[in-house]
Amino acid sequence: MLRSLLFFLGLIALSHPAQAQDNWPRFRGENGAGVSELKGLPTQWTEQDYEWKIELPGVGHSSPVIWKDALFLATSEPNGERTLRCFDAITGKQRWAESTTLGQNGLHKKNSYASATPAVDEERVYITFGDDNHHIIQAFTHAGKKAWEYDLGAIDTQHGQGMSPIVYHESVFLCSDQRGPSIVVALDRKTGTEIWKVNREVREASYSTPLVYEAAGHPPVLICQAGVTGHTGLDLKSGQQLWSTGPVPDRTCSSLFQAGKLVIGTSGKGGRGNLLCATDPWGENNRAGKVVFTRTKMLPYVPTPLFVNGRVFLWTDDGMVVCMNAETGEDIWFERIGKNYTGSPIAVDGKIYSISEDGQVGVIDASDTFKFHGFSPIGDNSYSTPAVANGRLYLRGFHTLACLKAKAAE
DSSP: OHHHHHHHHHHHHHHSBOOSOSEEOSTTSGGGOOEEOOOOOOSSOOGGGOSEEEEOSSBOOOOOEEETTEEEEEEEOTTSEEEEEEEETTTOOEEEEEEEEOOOOOOOTTOOTTOSOOEEOSSEEEEEEEOSSOEEEEEEETTSOEEEEEEOOOOOOSSOOOOOOEEETTEEEEEEOOSSSEEEEEEETTTOOEEEEEEEOOSSOOOOOOEEEOOTTSOOEEEEEETTTEEEEEETTTOOEEEEOOOOSSBOOSOOEEETTEEEEEEEETTEEEEEEEEESSOSTTOTTEEEEEEOSSBOSSSOOEEETTEEEEEOTTSEEEEEETTTOOEEEEEEOOSOOOSOOEEETTEEEEEOTTSEEEEEEOSSSOOEEEEEEOSSOOOOOOEEETTEEEEEOSSEEEEEEOOBOO
16 A cells, blocks of 8 residues: 555656745745746747747736736736736636726836736735826735725836835835835735835936845845935834945846845946945844945846855846856856846756847856856747746746746656
């Protein structure tokens, strides 16, 4: 009987991909780390290898988020219609779509009316859209019923809206850093009731997604990034600013990520990053918010770097990849892969995946030795970031969503 049971369990393992998680709850997954332990993904493939690929209405650059078998992303139409869509993450079949029509406004050539990535928890999904007069956050149940809506008011960004919300415990947070009035807001995730709202200094719009930093012996802190303030630590309960690293010269488009005890972010302009700051949120000897090191060469502007296997990997807009010492900022290696990138890389089982603007997925090893596995097509241009859940890799293009299933566990 024991042999039969072990044989049966072995068959189950062979028939299902190794799964690291069923949820990918925000931009770049859990707390924005962009890391999955899923095993069995190929490093090269063809369009015929996708489990499914579907056409999406309109256009959008919103990255997918997943909670168990529900996948959410946003699309938009030229007339100003913005839509949150829910798909079955296993089959690709659309379950529901809820649309909001806002005004038409100016957009950067790399922006759309649906560039913000949703956030999702076990009960609701949260999305933000905006035009010149409104910056709204909406919450829907997983069944598509609207739970609440909150309007932050007018938004002045020059390049269009693209800030993504996050959800942590009982709160939804959104940093709305603009060239006009700027705020950070915390809302009750169940009701949309405002918990706190704090004004921010104003210079130019930031598109960085914040993170929540947790460290033993300290309360969790919300960390935001903008050009005019640099990195700022906010009290989660009140929004009070605890510290700021001070202004950086240019705009912040990439998002913050955690590398060991440090929080790292980049800033730049004109398609090039020009400054990386690594901050210790609590520091030593009561020096919270201390900048430990900076870096000024071979940096991404829009793509968010990765921390994996104890190293930081910088994947630049123009196709340079750097493996960097996470504690000092020094190079371990750098190589040019080529092509152009707006979406951010993610790491899956020790490999790094990044979609180029012309829809080719480049894969490298996340190691101290450079190894490039090549490019694989999604068949659509893309400014989006991949997502991983349910034993699958999800790749969003301008007009498509493709699903690549991991091989069965050995």
